[in-house]
Amino acid sequence: MKELVKKAIKVLESNWQGNFTIPCKGLYPFQWNWDSGFIAIGLAHFDMTKAKKEISTLLNAQWGNGFIPHIIFHNESDTYFPGPDYHCAHLHPHASNKYKSSGITQPPVIGFVLQELYRIATNKSDIIRYIEEVIDKVYQNHKYFYENRDPFNEGLVYIYHNWESGTDNSPVWDSIFEKINSPEYNFKRRDTAHVDPEQRPSKKEYDHYLHILEIAKKHHYDDEKIAELSPFLVQDPLFNSMLIKSNQSLIELYDLIGKKQENMAQLKKWQEKSIRAFNEKLFDEELGAYIHYDLRNNKSIKYISSSSFTPLYAGIPNQNRALKMVTTLIEKFGREDNYLCASFDPTSNKYNPVKYWRGPIWININWMLYKGLKNYGFNKLAYQVKNDSIELVEKIGFYEYFDPRKELYTNESKGLGGTDFSWTAALIIDLLNENQMP
Numbered sequence: 207m208k209e210l211v212k213k214a215i216k217v218l219e220s221n222w223q224g225n226f227t228i229p230c231k232g233l234y235p236f237q238w239n240w241d242s243g244f245i246a247i248g249l250a251h252f253d254m255t256k257a258k259k260e261i262s263t264l265l266n267a268q269w270g271n272g273f274i275p276h277i278i279f280h281n282e283s284d285t286y287f288p289g290p291d292y293h294c295a296h297l298h299p300h301a302s303n304k305y306k307s308s309g310i311t312q313p314p315v316i317g318f319v320l321q322e323l324y325r326i327a328t329n330k331s332d333i334i335r336y337i338e339e340v341i342d343k344v345y346q347n348h349k350y351f352y353e354n355r356d357p358f359n360e361g362l363v364y365i366y367h368n369w370e371s372g373t374d375n376s377p378v379w380d381s382i383f384e385k386i387n388s389p390e391y392n393f394k395r396r397d398t399a400h401v402d403p404e405q406r407p408s409k410k411e412y413d414h415y416l417h418i419l420e421i422a423k424k425h426h427y428d429d430e431k432i433a434e435l436s437p438f439l440v441q442d443p444l445f446n447s448m449l450i451k452s453n454q455s456l457i458e459l460y461d462l463i464g465k466k467q468e469n470m471a472q473l474k475k476w477q478e479k480s481i482r483a484f485n486e487k488l489f490d491e492e493l494g495a496y497i498h499y500d501l502r503n504n505k506s507i508k509y510i511s512s513s514s515f516t517p518l519y520a521g522i523p524n525q526n527r528a529l530k531m532v533t534t535l536i537e538k539f540g541r542e543d544n545y546l547c548a549s550f551d552p553t554s555n556k557y558n559p560v561k562y563w564r565g566p567i568w569i570n571i572n573w574m575l576y577k578g579l580k581n582y583g584f585n586k587l588a589y590q591v592k593n594d595s596i597e598l599v600e601k602i603g604f605y606e607y608f609d610p611r612k613e614l615y616t617n618e619s620k621g622l623g624g625t626d627f628s629w630t631a632a633l634i635i636d637l638l639n640e641n642q643m644p
C-alpha cells in the first residue's frame with residue numbers, strides 16, 4: 207500500500223504547476239474548480255503548503271459577485287477546446303480582471319474541502335489561521351448561489367450547463383438536449399486527440415454544449431437572463447448535495463474559529479430550507495433514489511445515476527430513506543461481476559460502461575459514497591466501495607475513469623479517459639491514509 211501512495215504522490219507532483227495542479231496532462235491543461243478541491247485533500251496528506259496554495263489560487267480567481275469559475279486559464283495551451291477566447295468570461299461585469307476563466311461553474315466542494323484539510327492537518331493552529339483567511343470567500347460563493355441561482359426561492363440552486371454538473375454527458379441530460387435545436391458548429395475538438403472518441407461525448411453533444419454557452423455569452427453571463435432563457439436549467443442532486451455538505455462544513459468551521467456569527471446564522475437558514483426542499487422535491491419514492499429536476503421543462507428526470515446517492519455524503523436523507531437508497535444501489539448497481547459504483551444505472555439501455563459519465567466508475571464519486579455510506583452505518587457496502595476503488599487503481603493505474611466489468615481486468619488492461627489523473631491519485635491517498643488517522 208505504501209508503494210501505491212508513493213506512486214500517487216508522484217502523479218500529483220508531476221501535475222503540480224507551482225501554484226495549482228492540472229487534472230491531467232494534455233487533456234485538461236488548466237485549473238479546474240472541483241478537481242482542485244479533491245486534489246487539495248490528497249496534497250494535504252504530504253504537503254499542506256501545496257494544499258493551501260491549490261485552494262488559494264482557485265479563490266484568487268473568484269469574481270466580484272462571489273462566483274467561482276469552472277476553469278481558470280492560468281497558462282497558454284493549445285491542447286484544449288474551448289479555451290478562454292471561446293468562453294469570454296470578461297463579458298460579465300464582475301468577472302476577474304486578473305484571470306481568464308470560463309463563465310460557468312462546478313459543484314461547490316471547497317467548503318467541505320476546508321474541513322477535510324482541518325481533519326488531516328497535524329498543525330491545527332496553522333490550518334485554523336488559513337481557514338480564517340479564506341472562509342469568507344467560500345461563504346460569498348454560497349451567497350452567490352442562493353441569491354442568483356434559486357429564482358423561486360426554493361432552497362435548491364440550478365445549473366445552466368451540463369459542464370456545471372461535473373457529470374458532463376450523463377444520459378440524464380438526453381431528454382433536455384432532444385428538445386434543443388442546436389446549430390452544427392464548426393470547431394476543432396482537442397479531447398479526442400488525447401482519448402479514444404468512444405470514451406468521450408459525441409460531436410452532436412458538443413454542439414449542444416456550445417449552443418448553451420452561446421446563449422449565456424449573448425447575455426453577458428447575466429444570471430437573470432440565463433434563468434429566463436437558457437434551454438438547460440436543472441436542479442441537480444449532486445450539485446445541491448455538494449452545496450449542502452459545504453454549508454454544513456462552513457457552519458462547523460465558523461463555530462470552530464468563533465467568528466462571523468451572522469454568516470453562521472445565515473448558513474443555518476439556507477441549510478434548513480435546502481435540506482427540506484431537497485427531500486420534498488428530489489426524492490422519487492418509486493425509484494428509491496434522488497433524481498434530477500428539469501426546471502426549464504418543469505419535470506423530474508426519471509433516471510438513476512451515481513449522483514442519486516451523493517445526498518448520503520451530505521447527510522440529507524433520514525435513516526429510513528437511506529436504507530431505501532442502499533436497497534436501490536445494491537439492486538441496480540451491485541451485480542457481483544461489477545465493481546462499484548457505475549456512474550449510471552447499469553440496468554438501463556442508456557448505460558455504456560466505457561463512455562465518460564454514461565457508465566464508468568469515477569473515484570471522486572466513490573470517495574463520497576464510501577464516506578456517506580459509512581456515516582449511515584452501512585459499513586459493509588462502504589468498504590466494498592472503498593476496496594473496489596483501491597483494487598482498480600492498484601491493478602491498472604491512476605486513470606480518469608474505469609469500466610465496471612470485473613472480467614475485463616487482466617495485467618494488460620488499460621483504464622479509460624486520461625492517465626495519471628490527479629483526483630484519482632489524491633483521493634486514493636486519502637482512502638489509504640485514513641486507517642492511520644487518529
Ligand code: DGY
Pocket residue numbers: 276369374397
Ligand atoms: C471537459 O472538457 O470534458 C471538461 O469536463 C469540461 O469541463
